[in-house]
Amino acid sequence: xxxxxxxxxxxxxxxxxxxxxxxxxxxxxxxxxxxxxxxxxxxxxxxxxxxxxxxxxxxxxxxxxxxxxxxxxxxxxxxxxxxxxxxxxxxxxxxxxxxxxxxxxxxxxxxxxxxxxxxxxxxxxxxxxxxxxxxxxxxxxxxxxxxxxxxxxxxxxxxxxxxxxxxxxxxxxxxxxxxxxxxxxxxxxxxxxxxxxxxxxxxxxxxxxxxxxxxxxxxxxxxxxxxxxxxxxxxxxxxxxxxxxxxxxxxxxxxxxxxxxxxxxxxxxxxxxxxxxxxxxxxxxxxxxxxxxxxxxxxxxxxxxxxxxxxxxxxxxxxxxxxxxxxxxxxxxxxx
Amino acid sequence: xxxxxxxxxxxxxxxxxxxxxxxxxxxxxxxxxxxxxxxxxxxxxxxxxxxxxxxxxxxxxxxxxxxxxxxxxxxxxxxxxxxxxxxxxxxxxxxxxxxxxxxxxxxxxxxxxxxxxxxxxxxxxxxxxxxxxxxxxxxxxxxxxxxxxxxxxxxxxxxxxxxxxxxxxxxxxxxxxxxxxxxxxxxxxxxxxxxxxxxxxxxxxxxxxxxxxxxxxxxxxxxxxxxxxxxxxxxxxxxxxxxxxxxxxxxxxxxxxxxxxxxxxxxxxxxxxxxxxxxxxxxxxxxxxxxxxxxxxxxxxxxxxxxxxxxxxxxxxxxxxxxxxxxxxx
Numbered sequence: 138x139x140x141x142x143x144x145x146x147x148x149x150x151x152x153x154x155x156x157x158x159x160x161x162x163x164x165x166x167x168x169x170x171x172x173x174x175x176x177x178x179x180x181x182x183x184x185x186x187x188x189x190x191x192x193x194x195x196x197x198x199x200x201x202x203x204x205x206x207x208x209x210x211x212x213x214x215x216x217x218x219x220x221x222x223x224x225x226x227x228x229x230x231x232x233x234x235x236x237x238x239x240x241x242x243x244x245x246x247x248x249x250x251x252x253x254x255x256x257x258x259x260x261x262x263x264x265x266x267x268x269x270x271x272x273x274x275x276x277x278x279x280x281x282x283x284x285x286x287x288x289x290x291x292x293x294x295x296x297x298x299x300x301x302x303x304x305x306x307x308x309x310x311x312x313x314x315x316x317x318x319x320x321x322x323x324x325x326x327x328x329x330x331x332x333x334x335x336x337x338x339x340x341x342x343x344x345x346x347x348x349x350x351x352x353x354x355x356x357x358x359x360x361x362x363x364x365x366x367x368x369x370x371x372x373x374x375x376x377x378x379x380x381x382x383x384x385x386x387x388x389x390x391x392x393x394x395x396x397x398x399x400x401x402x403x404x405x406x407x408x409x410x411x412x413x414x415x416x417x418x419x420x421x422x423x424x425x426x427x428x429x430x431x432x433x434x435x436x437x438x439x440x441x442x443x444x445x446x447x448x449x450x451x452x453x454x455x456x457x458x459x460x461x462x463x464x465x466x467x468x469x470x471x472x473x
Numbered sequence: 474x475x476x477x478x479x480x481x482x483x484x485x486x487x488x489x490x491x492x493x494x495x496x497x498x499x500x501x502x503x504x505x506x507x508x509x510x511x512x513x514x515x516x517x518x519x520x521x522x523x524x525x526x527x528x529x530x531x532x533x534x535x536x537x538x539x540x541x542x543x544x545x546x547x548x549x550x551x552x553x554x555x556x557x558x559x560x561x562x563x564x565x566x567x568x569x570x571x572x573x574x575x576x577x578x579x580x581x582x583x584x585x586x587x588x589x590x591x592x593x594x595x596x597x598x599x600x601x602x603x604x605x606x607x608x609x610x611x612x613x614x615x616x617x618x619x620x621x622x623x624x625x626x627x628x629x630x631x632x633x634x635x636x637x638x639x640x641x642x643x644x645x646x647x648x649x650x651x652x653x654x655x656x657x658x659x660x661x662x663x664x665x666x667x668x669x670x671x672x673x674x675x676x677x678x679x680x681x682x683x684x685x686x687x688x689x690x691x692x693x694x695x696x697x698x699x700x701x702x703x704x705x706x707x708x709x710x711x712x713x714x715x716x717x718x719x720x721x722x723x724x725x726x727x728x729x730x731x732x733x734x735x736x737x738x739x740x741x742x743x744x745x746x747x748x749x750x751x752x753x754x755x756x757x758x759x760x761x762x763x764x765x766x767x768x769x770x771x772x773x774x775x776x777x778x779x780x781x782x783x784x785x786x787x788x789x790x791x792x793x794x795x796x797x798x799x800x801x802x803x
Contacts, residue, residue: 372579372582372583373582373583373584373585373586375583376575376577376583376584377585378538378566378569379536379538379569379570379575379577380569380570380574380575380597380648381565381566381567381568381569381570381571381600381601382566382570382596382597382600383563383566383600384562384563384566386596386600390585390588393587394585394586394587467587468586468587469586469587469589469632469634469635470586470587470632470634
C-alpha cells in the first residue's frame with residue numbers, strides 16, 4: 138500500500154519534471170543555427186515562398202507563442218510532423234525506439250554478463266591473472282571509442298571471415314520481418330516461430346550488441362569490483378567470518394550488499410545509451426531513435442529532436458522509478 | 474611461565490604468544506609480548522586493559538584471525554587442543570561460531586544490514602548444526618525468547634537498524650550462544666550501552682553462559698564489570714599480562730601498581746586517586762629495556778627503567794609482573 142502511494146507520488150512528480158525538460162530543450166533546439174524553410178525548399182527558393190512557408194509553420198510568431206502551441210499539442214499526444222519523413226513524429230519514434238531499445242537492452246545484458254562476474258572475481262582475488270585481466274580490461278574499455286570497435290568487428294567478422302551478414306539494418310532485405318509484438322525483432326521472430334527471420338535478425342544483432350556489451354562492461358566491472366571490495370572489507374563481513382559462516386555464504390552476502398550500486402550504474406548507462414548509442418546505430422545503419430534525432434539536428438528538423446528528448450525523458454524517468462523500487466526490495470533501510 | 478599445564482580440562486591455552494605488526498619504515502610493533510593464559514572449561518575470566526593494550530588482537534589471535542599484516546611471531550594458541558591459526562579456512566570456520574564464539578561491541582554496525590535478525594541467528598544454526606531451515610528458524614525464535622526480546626515472533630523479521638542498541642546486543646548474544654559453544658569471547662561487548670541497559674545485558678550474558686556451560690573470556694576496559702562475575706581477573710598492559718589473580722584475591726590485595734591505578738580510578742576518594750596516578754608521565758617513549766609501565770608508575774625506581782620484570786608468583790594463583798609489587802593493603 139505504501140509502495141503504491143509512493144509510485145503514485147513519483148508519477149505525479151513526473152509532470153513538472155517533463156515540463157522543465159521540454160522547456161529547456163525547446164529553447165536549446167531553437168538556438169541551433171539553420172533555417173528549416175531553406176532546408177525544405179532548397180537553395181533556389183524565392184524569398185517570398187520562404188516567407189510563406191515560415192509563416193505557415195509558425196516560425197514568425199514570438200518564441201513564447203510557439204512554445205505554447207507546442208505544449209498545447211504535446212498535452213494531446215501530438216509531437217508534430219517531421220518534414221524529412223513527412224510523418225507524425227510520434228509514429229516515427231514508435232517505429233524507431235524499439236530498435237534502439239532492443240540494441241541497448243541486449244548490449245547492456247551482455248555487458249552485465251561480462252562485467253559483473255569479472256568484477257566479483259577481481260574483488261575477491263587481490264592478485265593473480267584474473268585481477269590483472271580485469272584491471273587492463275577496465276582501462277581498455279574506458280579508452281576505446283565504441284564506433285571504432287564496431288568498425289574493427291565489422292572488418293574481422295564481415296569483411297574478412299564473412300561469418301556475419303552485412304551491417305545494414307536489423308534484418309535482411311529479402312526476409313519478411315515478423316509481426317511486431319514486443320518491438321524486438323529477435324523475440325518477435327521467436328514468438329512467430331519464423332526461423333528465417335530469427336536467424337537473420339540475430340545475425341544482424343550480434344555485432345552491435347557485442348560492441349556495446351564489450352565497451353559498457355568496463356564501467357560495470359569497475360563499479361562491481363570497487364563496491365564488492367568495500368563490502369568484503371566491511372564490519373558485517375568480518376563478523377560473518379568470525380561466526381564461521383561458509384566462505385561462499387559470506388561472499389554472497391557481500392555481493393548482495395553491493396547490488397544497489399551496481400544497479401545504479403546499469404540504470405545510468407541505460408539512460409545514457411538511449412541517445413549515446415547513436416554512433417553504433419549509424420555504423421550498423423540500425424535505423425534507431427538516436428540516428429533519427431541526429432538526422433533531425435543536422436537538417437534543422439526540430440520536431441523529431443524535441444520528440445526524441447520527450448521520449449528519452451519519459452523512458453529515463455520510468456527506469457529511475459524501477460531502480461527505486463529495486464532499492465526498496467534490496468535494502469530494508471530504504472523502506473522507512 | 475604459569476607452571477606445568479594440567480592435563481585435560483583446559484579449553485584454551487595461550488602460551489608465550491607474540492603477535493607483531495611489521496612496518497616497512499619502522500620497527501615491528503609488538504601488540505602481544507609473550508601472553509600466557511589458560512582458561513578451564515566453564516571458567517569465567519576477565520581480561521582488563523585500556524585501548525591499545527592488545528585485548529582485541531588477543532581475541533583475534535585466539536580465533537586464528539590475526540588481522541593482516543599482523544603475524545604470530547612466537548608461541549601458540551590451543552583451543553580445545555587445536556591451533557586454529559594452523560588449520561585450513563574451512564576447518565577454522567567449522568569451529569568459529571559453533572565451539573568458539575564472539576560477542577561484539579557494536580552490533581548495529583556489524584550485523585548484516587539487509588538480513589532480518591531472526592534470519593541471522595537462524596543462519597548460524599543452519600550452517601553449523603546441520604538442521605533443516607525450518608528447524609533452524611524454530612531454534613532462532615527460541616533463542617530470541619531466551620534472550621528476553623519482547624514480542625519475538627515480530628522481532629524475528631526486524632532488521633538491525635530497527636532495534637535499539639540493547640536489543641541488538643541481545644541478538645548478538647543469541648548468535649554467540651545458539652550452538653552451545655565451549656568458549657565465548659566477549660570483546661568490550663557492552664561498551665556502547667547505557668549503564669542500566671549494560672547491567673541487564675551483562676546479567677543476561679552471564680546467565681546464558683552458565684546455562685550453556687561455556688567458558689568465557691570477558692574482555693573489557695571497565696574493571697568494575699569484572700568484579701561481579703569473573704572467577705579470575707587478568708590485567709593486560711602494553712601487550713603483556715601484568716597481573717593475574719582470583720577475583721577475591723585481586724580485589725582484596727592487588728599487587729601491580731597499574732591494577733591499583735585502575736581500581737583507584739573508580740574510587741570516590743580523590744586522595745587515593747591522586748596517590749596512584751602520576752600527574753605527568755616521564756617524557757619520551759617507554760624505555761625498551763625496562764618495565765613497560767615505568768613511565769606512568771608512581772612507585773618507579775631506577776631498576777624499573779633498566780630491567781624488565783617477569784611475571785612472578787606472589788601467592789598461590791596470584792602472579793604479578795613487577796619488581797616492587799604492593800604487598801600489603803592498597
